[in-house]
Amino acid sequence: MIELENVAYSYGGGELLSDISLRLAPGSFHFLTGPSGAGKTTLLKLCYGALLPTAGHVRLFGADVRSLDRDDIAIVRRRVGVVHQDVQFLDHLSLVDNISLPLTVSGRHADTVSNDLNELMTWVGLTNRADALPPELSGGERQRAAVARAVIMSPDVILADEPTGNIDWEMSQRLLRLLIELNKMGKTVLIATHDLSLIRAAKAHVQARVLRITNRRIQLAGADL
Amino acid sequence: MKLDPGSLRAFIKGDTHADRVVPPTGFTAQLTLFAAAAMAFLAVFALALSLAAGRLADRWGDELARSATIRIVAPLDQRAAQTAAALAILETTQGVASARALTDAEQQALLAPWFGSELVLDALPVPRLIEVIEDADGIDAAGLRLRLSAEVPGAILDDHSRWRAPLVEAASRLRLLGWVSIVLIGAAVAAMITLAANAALAANAQVIAVLRLVGATDDYIAQAFIRRFTLRALGGAAVGTVLGMIAMILMPSASAAAGFLTGLGFQGFGWLAPLFIPVLAGGVAFLATRMAARHTLRELT
Incomplete structure (x- = not known):
């Protein structure tokens, strides 16, 4: 699905990530952890083509990311659902329009899949908020809406960057259950988080591998969790 | 797109x-x-x-390039004769498609914007105008001027190029x-x-x-x-x-x-x-x- 091979990434000044090799196999569940500023978000961005590696190769669905033009990247993103910590919506559109936005921009109008959409809204528990505008939503509602938007295209991979950063424990448990359910449906899931209790909570339900970024490199975290 | x-x-x-x-x-x-x-x-x-x-x-x-004007400036009693003489020369001139003297009424219409319509032309030594329409070849203005000055002393050829x-x-x-x-x-x-x-x-x-x-x-x-x-x-x-x-x-x-x-x-x-x-x-x-x-x-x- 997504493969990184000896990838390095440096911002103007120094190298942030170096010699990263990682392979996200179909159906796998990964956590990515590490201190703030270690490069978790950068690694995720490399995985959906928002950043190009300064060295090494990133392959998205078998194609080297450097060989993709902007339209190819757009097509790749229809197969990768992304959930951000501070998720952005189109504030002038209703929640249901926002969740179906990936369908709209890929030329599939939401009317044709209204059943699926209703099911999805029920699944994330936002049916009664369908007509609300994004600024009216609570933090937890926004995160669940972000998950719904990320999965509406039935993507192969879901990348979540600190999805529980802004919400309370109970809500983050709910969100985690959604992501675990998606993984059980066969989706590849990668969650970047510094919340170790979230990782522990997940391990009870799913076979998750934990990757840790330390000293610019990635390691498989051991039994300390 | x-x-x-x-x-x-x-x-x-x-x-x-x-x-x-x-x-x-x-x-x-x-x-x-x-x-x-x-x-x-x-x-x-x-x-x-x-x-x-x-x-x-x-x-x-376009239009004005293919036309010229001859003014006959002469005492009233000689004006008609000189006009006739000029027209006779024009008839035998190469490049002239047609030539005709303007009537009093036409001249009056031309002057009306400046002098008003009550003007009586007979009382004034207004030059007679001859409108010359050239054919595609055009006239030899210098040659025509020479012939006119020999036979019609009061004729002045204006081929409009100066103001046009x-x-x-x-x-x-x-x-x-x-x-x-x-x-x-x-x-x-x-x-x-x-x-x-x-x-x-x-x-x-x-x-x-x-x-x-x-x-x-x-x-x-x-x-x-x-x-x-x-x-x-x-x-x-x-x-x-x-x-x-x-x-x-x-x-x-x-x-x-x-x-x-x-x-x-x-x-x-x-x-x-x-x-x-x-x-x-x-x-x-x-x-x-x-x-x-x-x-x-x-x-x-």
Whole structure:
């Protein structure tokens, strides 16, 4: 699905990530952890083509990311659902329009899949908020809406960057259950988080591998969790 | 976006879903409409000026080039005889298609704008005018002058070139200025739309980032902006053009006396010309927004 091979990434000044090799196999569940500023978000961005590696190769669905033009990247993103910590919506559109936005921009109008959409809204528990505008939503509602938007295209991979950063424990448990359910449906899931209790909570339900970024490199975290 | 007929049809038909992804803008949209309308209004006059100046230059350059005038300045008692002698010479002159002496009534009509219609020509030593129409070869003005000076001492040949050339030049320059104005107006529309589009793109940076994240292609994002600005320019320019044309219709028509100046307005098929202004404005807006959108989008991930 997504493969990184000896990838390095440096911002103007120094190298942030170096010699990263990682392979996200179909159906796998990964956590990515590490201190703030270690490069978790950068690694995720490399995985959906928002950043190009300064060295090494990133392959998205078998194609080297450097060989993709902007339209190819757009097509790749229809197969990768992304959930951000501070998720952005189109504030002038209703929640249901926002969740179906990936369908709209890929030329599939939401009317044709209204059943699926209703099911999805029920699944994330936002049916009664369908007509609300994004600024009216609570933090937890926004995160669940972000998950719904990320999965509406039935993507192969879901990348979540600190999805529980802004919400309370109970809500983050709910969100985690959604992501675990998606993984059980066969989706590849990668969650970047510094919340170790979230990782522990997940391990009870799913076979998750934990990757840790330390000293610019990635390691498989051991039994300390 | 490719410019084939299919995508053009899709562009005009529009995608209501795609249009909605960019938030509506009230006030700035009206400014764009207003500026497009004002520019189109000005363009109508620049176009009218160009077309009228063109007609003028053609008339002075073409009709007058093939005519000449002979003035018979002689005492009243010899005037008729000298006129007859001059006409006789003209009949045998190479390059003369026809020649005729103006009647008293015609001369009076010519002088009426300056002296009033009550003027009695008989009392004045007004020179007799002979209108000479040249054929395609034209006359040898120097040769004719020599022959006339030998046989008709009171005859003065005027082939109009002395006063015609600067007038034709002025009219041509006026036409050029008209066209330059139209080009400048078009460029100003392009600049205005580019500024407005850039402002809209900048104001909607978050919208664009969200759209990119969920897999929208650049064309899809750009089209929402392009369509919006093209339709605004088209609509605004249409209103401005209609107002400009109404103003042209309401303009008092030039009187018959000033007829040789030709009316500053549209004639015949010329009335169709301003109808292209909105189309051109739309085209300019389309290209300007497309360039601005592509430029902005390339810099995003």
